Amino acid sequence: MKPLLPQSQDGDGRNLLDRVEDAMLPLINLVFLLLLFFIVAGHLTDDPLPTLPGTAEEGESSAPKADMMVTADGDWQIGKQVVPREQLLQQLPRPDASRPLRIAADAGITLDDLESLLHTLEQAGYDKVTLLTEPRL
Known part of the structure; x- marks a missing residue:
């Protein structure tokens, strides 16, 4: 069998593969x-990234304004005041087809509470609800 690499050796007795x-x-x-x-240079700095233009400062909320909020306890709030279910429709803005009603929902809300709210709003004439x-990062 013929070898794959030539067995040419230089003056010191090493072949081509050894030299490579x-x-x-x-x-x-x-x-x-x-x-x-x-790896080391990436871990040397503890400085946070600089704030980018247009980002919210610490303590500021960049969340969009909501017309109402539903808490995890099932309370309905408008302007940080708890509104009883009977007075909800009087406190909300009138239904507008060009602008949907914006509802902020707490992460701990149950689907039953959200469903009863959406059913009440549907009966009151709110066709579009946001x-x-x-998001969790």
Whole structure:
């Protein structure tokens, strides 16, 4: 059987494959050192990222304004005041086909509470309702 690589040897007795392996070793070392450098350099700073233009400052809410809010307890609030179910329709803005009613819902609200609210709003003539939620990052 004929060997795949020629067995030509240079003056020191090494073949071509040995010389290629020796030439690759400094390149492998360099890539490894660069990798270590970027890993260490990425962990050296504890400074937070600078605030981007147009982002909310700490303590500010960037959430859109809601016409009403439903809490996890099932309370209905308009302007941070709890509104009884009997007075809800008098406190809300009139139904408008061009602007949907915006409802902010707490993450702990049950589907039954939300369904009863939507049923009440549907009977009052609100055809379009937007449910506002906060994404979890």
